[in-house]
Amino acid sequence: MRKIFTHDLEQLQDNLVRMAEATSQAMTKAAESLRTANLQLAEQVIDADDRIDELDRQLNEQGIALLALQAPVSRDLRQVISALRLSGTIERMGDLAQHVAFVARGRFPDQVVGGAAHELLVQMADEAVRVAADVVELVRGADLDKARELEEKDHILDDLHLRTFETVLDDSIELSRQEIVDVILIGRYLERFGDHGVSAAHRINYLVTGTTTDAISDGEPGQAGATDEQTGGL
Numbered sequence: 001m002r003k004i005f006t007h008d009l010e011q012l013q014d015n016l017v018r019m020a021e022a023t024s025q026a027m028t029k030a031a032e033s034l035r036t037a038n039l040q041l042a043e044q045v046i047d048a049d050d051r052i053d054e055l056d057r058q059l060n061e062q063g064i065a066l067l068a069l070q071a072p073v074s075r076d077l078r079q080v081i082s083a084l085r086l087s088g089t090i091e092r093m094g095d096l097a098q099h100v101a102f103v104a105r106g107r108f109p110d111q112v113v114g115g116a117a118h119e120l121l122v123q124m125a126d127e128a129v130r131v132a133a134d135v136v137e138l139v140r141g142a143d144l145d146k147a148r149e150l151e152e153k154d155h156i157l158d159d160l161h162l163r164t165f166e167t168v169l170d171d172s173i174e175l176s177r178q179e180i181v182d183v184i185l186i187g188r189y190l191e192r193f194g195d196h197g198v199s200a201a202h203r204i205n206y207l208v209t210g211t212t213t214d215a216i217s218d219g220e221p222g223q224a225g226a227t228d229e230q231t232g233g234l
Contacts, residue, residue, distance in 0.1 A: 147202075
C-alpha cells in the first residue's frame with residue numbers, strides 16, 4: 001500500500017513540475033512576443049493555456065483522490081495540500097502569461113507601445129521570466145534558500161510596476177489612450193505574476209517547515225505563523 005501511495009505522490013509531483021515548466025515556457029514566449037511583436041509566439045502562449053488548465057485539473061483530481069483514499073498525515077499530508085495549492089497558483093501564472101500574449105496579439109503587426117514605455121514593459125517581462133524559472137526550481141527542489149531569494153527580489157517587479165504609472169503620467173511621453181490602457185494592464189499582469197511567484201515560495205515554505213507565515217522562515221518547523229486569512233492563504 002505504501003508503494004502505491006509513494007508512486008501516486010511522485011505522479012503528483014511530476015504533474016506539478018510539468019505545470020511549472022509549461023508556465024515558464026509560456027511567460028518566456030509571451031515576453032518575446034511583447035518584445036518583438038511576434039504573432040506566432042503570442043498564439044502559442046494562448047493555445048498552451050489549455051494544456052496548463054488540463055494539468056491543473058488532473059493534479060486536483062489526483063490530490064483529492066489521495067486525500068480521500070489514503071488519508072495521509074504529517075509531511076505526506078503537507079505535500080498533497082501544498083501541491084493542490086501550488087497548482088492553483090501556477091495555473092493563475094499561466095493565465096497572466098496568456099493575458100500578456102492576448103495584448104501582444106491584439107496590437108500585431110505593431111508593438112504594444114514604443115519608446116521608453118516599451119523598454120519598461122520588456123524589462124518587466126524579462127523579470128517575470130526570471131520569476132517563472134525560479135518557480136520551476138522551487139517545485140523541483142523545495143529549496144528554502146531559493147524561496148527566500150524569490151521573495152526578496154519581489155520588490156524589483158513592484159518598483160517597475162510603479163514606474164508604469166509614472167510613465168503614463170509623464171507629459172513628455174506621448175501615448176495614445178490605447179497605449180496608456182495597454183501599459184497599465186500589462187504592468188498589472190506582470191506585477192501579479194511576481195506576486196504569485198512569492199505565493200509559490202510561501203507554499204514551499206509551508207511544505208518544508210509546516211508553518212504558515214507572511215515571510216519565508218529559516219526552516220525551523222513548529223514555529224507559530226499567521227493564518228491563511230492574514231496572509232491571503234498559502
